[in-house]
Amino acid sequence: xxxxLDTITEATSELTLKATPEQLNLKLDLATLGSDVVYxxxxxxxxxxxxxxxxxTFTMNLTCARCVEEFATPFRLPLRLVIQLVADESFVRxxxxxxxxxxxxxxxxxxxxxxxxxxxLIALELPMKPLCRIDCRGLCPQCGANLNESPCGCKTSGTDxxxxxxxxxxxx
Numbered sequence: 001x002x003x004x005l006d007t008i009t010e011a012t013s014e015l016t017l018k019a020t021p022e023q024l025n026l027k028l029d030l031a032t033l034g035s036d037v038v039y040x041x042x043x044x045x046x047x048x049x050x051x052x053x054x055x056x057t058f059t060m061n062l063t064c065a066r067c068v069e070e071f072a073t074p075f076r077l078p079l080r081l082v083i084q085l086v087a088d089e090s091f092v093r094x095x096x097x098x099x100x101x102x103x104x105x106x107x108x109x110x111x112x113x114x115x116x117x118x119x120x121l122i123a124l125e126l127p128m129k130p131l132c133r134i135d136c137r138g139l140c141p142q143c144g145a146n147l148n149e150s151p152c153g154c155k156t157s158g159t160d161x162x163x164x165x166x167x168x169x170x171x172x
Contacts, residue, residue, distance in 0.1 A: 001039065001118070002111040003052070005083070008045045015041040015054075019118070026119050031126055034059035034072050037118060041079065048107070050083040056118060065129040066138035067146050073130070077121055083112055 001019040021033035041054030056077045063070055085107040105112055137147035145152035159167070 001037075001115060002113050003043070004110060005045075005050055005085070005105075005112055006110045008043045008050055010045055012042050012044045015039065015043050017041070019115070024115055024119060026122060028123060028126065030063040030130070032061045033122075034061040037122075039079070039114070039118075048085040050085065050112075052079065052081040052083070052114075054079050056121065058122075060122075060126065062126070062130040064132040064136055066131060066136040067148055068139065069132050069146065069148075071130075071132040075122075075125065077125055079114075079117070079121065081114075081117060 001017050001023065003015070003017075017039040019037045019039070021036070024033065024037060026033055035058050037056055037058040039054060039056055041052050044051045056079055057075070059072050059074050061070055061072050080101055082102045084102065084104050086104050087107050103112075103117075132148075139145065140147055140152040140154055142154040142156075143152050145154075
């Protein structure tokens, strides 16, 4: 999603933008965008700096780490960014464009793409082990049945035979 920098003035302006999952091209393991990403931003320009402040709202389709069921979760993330416009493009480095909060950007270019900042923000906000619910019971280790839906009826032995050697030592 691009922001036209030449339209932003000293007066605070409200921007509402939308990006589809295809536009963002977000590639994550076990997660996909379930809706468009809506940007609600306030934009303001002071001399050669553009200040963007607002939120991103979207839904992610995640896979539960315990029961492997897919579920949707809404997200609302803050976005803060300062774009420093510079006259000399030699000051701008490629890694600066990927910064989370402060970016040097050539003044001659009129449009700034937020896509990389948004992809990074979403990737950093995703849980390492997503759970469909806090009390997810997972899958049966013997038959693979989803224990959230119903008990599977498998006989569970009280102990794992791999610990028998240690148990013999502790009994002596």
